[in-house]
Amino acid sequence: MKTLLSEIKKCTLCEPHLDLGANPVVSAHKNSKIVIIGQAPGTKVHASGIAWNDASGKQLRxxxxxxxxxxxxxxxxxxxxxxFCYPGKGKSGDKPPRKECAPLWHQQIFDKLPNVELVVLIGMYAQNYYLKSKAKRTLTETVDNYPEYLPNYFVLPHPSPRNRFWFTKNPWFEKNVIPELQKRVVAILK
Known part of the structure; x- marks a missing residue:
């Protein structure tokens, strides 16, 4: 695993397309129990090199x-x-994650993670990639139907403060989905 992560952290495949250059942010261990798959690092995470080291990460925790x-x-x-790298600024928010990373690296990482009990898919990019045709038409529908993807996957919206309108509009999420997520996380980390 250390060799693979070292190789990933040296990756510059997408560098010509990245506003701030390559700085892959990824972490894993052969004993990892839960995998978090989100979109891509933001500017704060790019600068610190620490995944989810921002307001979204605070909400996720x-x-x-x-x-x-x-x-x-x-x-x-x-x-x-x-x-794995900050994709750059788009018209409204950040650009989508680069399409090269997941096909190139994800399976290689998963091949070295024999103890994974749950994969948390955050946002539509992760959900569409992993759930393929089983993902619903919208993120809201996918998250509302989260039991369909268990026990392997747990689907979540992005925890960004920019999504506060979505959280206000969908109170069932914090009421029904979050308690189930917490129950599963506690059981796995015991």
Whole structure:
């Protein structure tokens, strides 16, 4: 695993397309139990090199009901974004994750993760890639039907503060989905 992660962190395949250059952010350990697959690092994460080290990460840890220490323990959580580098600024928010990372690296990482009990798919890019035709028409429908993807996958919207309108419009998410997520995370990390 260390050799593979070292190879990924040296990757510059997409560099010509990246506003801030390549700085792959990924973490995993052969004992990782839960895999977090989100979109791609934002500017704060790009600068720090620490995944989910921003407001979205704070909200994600709240949803998971885990401390920073537990979240950043690679034997608990592997963090494998759809795009490992900050993709750049788009018209409204960040550009989509680069399409090269997941096909090139994800399976190689998963091949070295024999103890994974749950994969958390955050946002449409991860859900569409992994669920393929089983993903619903919209993210809201996919998340509302989260039991269909268990026990392997747990689907979530992106925890970004920019999504507060979605959270306000869909109160069932915090009421029904988050408690189930927390129950599963606690059971796995025991």
């Amino acid at each position: 709240k949803w998971l009901n885990v401390s920073d220490e537990d979240f950043y323990n690679v034997e608990n959580f592997a963090i494998i974004p759809m795009g």
